[in-house]
Amino acid sequence: MMDLAPNWKRLAGVALLALAVLPARGVEAADTHAGPTPVAEAKTQTQTKAETETETEEAAPTAAHEPAPGRAAVWRAIFARPAAPPQGAADDPAKIALGYDLFRDTRLSGGGATSCASCHDPARAFTDGRRTGQGPAGAGLSRNVPSLYNLAWATSFFWDGRAQTLAEQARGPILAENEMAGHFPAIAGRLEHDPAMMARFATVFPASKHIAEPEIVDALAAYERSLVSPMTRFDRWVAGDDGALGENEQRGFEIFVGKGGCISCHGGWRATDDGFHDVGVPGADLGRGAFDGPMKGLPQFKTPSLREAAHTAPYMHDGSLATLLDVVAHYAGGHVKRPSLAPTLVPDLTLDDAERADLVAFLKTMSSERGPGASADETTRPVLKK
Ligand code: HEC
Numbered sequence: 297m298m299d300l301a302p303n304w305k306r307l308a309g310v311a312l313l314a315l316a317v318l319p320a321r322g323v324e325a326a327d328t329h330a331g332p333t334p335v336a337e338a339k340t341q342t343q344t345k346a347e348t349e350t351e352t353e354e355a356a357p358t359a360a361h362e363p364a365p366g367r368a369a370v371w372r373a374i375f376a377r378p379a380a381p382p383q384g385a386a387d388d389p390a391k392i393a394l395g396y397d398l399f400r401d402t403r404l405s406g407g408g409a410t411s412c413a414s415c416h417d418p419a420r421a422f423t424d425g426r427r428t429g430q431g432p433a434g435a436g437l438s439r440n441v442p443s444l445y446n447l448a449w450a451t452s453f454f455w456d457g458r459a460q461t462l463a464e465q466a467r468g469p470i471l472a473e474n475e476m477a478g479h480f481p482a483i484a485g486r487l488e489h490d491p492a493m494m495a496r497f498a499t500v501f502p503a504s505k506h507i508a509e510p511e512i513v514d515a516l517a518a519y520e521r522s523l524v525s526p527m528t529r530f531d532r533w534v535a536g537d538d539g540a541l542g543e544n545e546q547r548g549f550e551i552f553v554g555k556g557g558c559i560s561c562h563g564g565w566r567a568t569d570d571g572f573h574d575v576g577v578p579g580a581d582l583g584r585g586a587f588d589g590p591m592k593g594l595p596q597f598k599t600p601s602l603r604e605a606a607h608t609a610p611y612m613h614d615g616s617l618a619t620l621l622d623v624v625a626h627y628a629g630g631h632v633k634r635p636s637l638a639p640t641l642v643p644d645l646t647l648d649d650a651e652r653a654d655l656v657a658f659l660k661t662m663s664s665e666r667g668p669g670a671s672a673d674e675t676t677r678p679v680l681k682k
């Protein structure tokens with residue numbers, strides 16, 4: 297199935313415009329003015345989507361707090377999960393399994409004690425629960441460890457987007473002195489001493505005579521592309537199950553796509569525009585603004601996906617916000633005001649305690665409910681036939 301990414305922004309634009317120009321006339325009026333075209337298109341896309349789901353699209357309920365049917369269809373199209381990753385769907389299962397094991401292999405580090413999984417713990421949605429990352433011997437990193445889910449769809453990597461591909465990204469932590477302090481010839485030497493590893497590399501990369509950096513980062517990237525966040529209650533609502541969200545969560549959704557303005561950056565099924573913005577997190581780190589370019593000197597960070605966010609605390613590039621309620625308080629008046637703030641951020645947003653609780657309840661519906669402890673990754677390691 298085609299990726300909805302190119303379309304959701306336009307659909308969101310139409311829906312937001314309709315809501316923005318018709319505030320006094322309410323949701324139903326806005327729905328009418330959204331016109332037949334986006335709604336009809338949304339329905340078609342939702343039906344295509346429904347082929348891969350058990351539920352089919354039907355009229356949404358009409359209780360006061362719930363979206364009117366046509367409007368719900370637009371949102372459902374915007375948030376629909378694609379059927380398959382855009383690239384890498386055809387990755388060789390043996391390569392993914394090799395990447396799975398390399399991700400957990402401390403032989404990739406200079407000190408022999410650190411692996412990717414030391415910081416990206418699968419049981420915490422591939423984060424570490426710390427404010428900022430911690431390297432070997434307690435070396436503190438300056439940024440929060442991001443989740444690794446759904447990166448097959450991402451367009452750049454790191455909080456500042458400085459890596460363009462997953463393979464390029466993987467070199468970073470392996471070589472960084474304060475992360476894995478690895479050295480590729482030494483890593484290759486260690487792996488080549490392991491006959492089982494040699495055999496696996498030979499199977500996955502028949503054209504390569506030796507294990508070297510390109511093969512190692514290629515296998516790691518293939519494994520990372522296979523990490524797709526689990527289905528959630530929000531996905532069930534998106535697929536047409538009107539009862540999947542409670543009333544408080546539906547009210548939170550209305551804030552997310554309405555007065556909160558969260559949708560303008562956190563739209564699409566991953567809840568990110570893959571863009572860079574200043575949302576007013578205090579601190580000296582400029583993120584992407586440290587690079588050359590039009591934004592040089594102004595703070596800019598990548599919009600994180602909100603998938604599995606219930607399991608990735610603390611939040612923001614510096615891990616400065618401990619809970620989702622703290623994040624909501626940040627947007628509702630708690631952020632720093634400065635000229636570089638994103639123009640799409642709702643200025644002077646006010647949310648009372650009940651609205652804050654509803655918004656947090658909604659955010660949690662984009663996370664799976666199995667919770668930390670269950671090893672989510674076991675489901676993604678390909679089982680290979682001997
Ligand atoms: C010492 C802790 C640590 C280790 C070990 C580590 N990482 Fe990370 N990782 C981080 C931190 C911190 C960031 C964010 C850094 C930044 O944005 O500047 C990050 C960012 C990433 C990202 C970018 C995600 C995104 O959304 O942009 C990917 C992908 C990633 N790491 C993969 C890996 C892989 C693969 C390995 C092993 C080769 C690894 N990491 C080892 C701490 C670690």
Ligand code: HEC
Nearest residue numbers: 556558561573577597598599600611612613623627638641
């Ligand atoms: C202008 C774009 C924009 C808008 C609007 C926006 N966000 Fe964000 N969001 C971001 C960016 C960028 C970050 C990362 C900021 C940083 O680390 O400095 C972020 C971070 C977050 C995080 C932390 C995720 C993590 O893994 O650390 C959450 C949760 C979040 N936003 C929720 C919301 C909610 C709820 C709203 C609406 C009230 C909202 N956002 C509005 C761009 C936006």
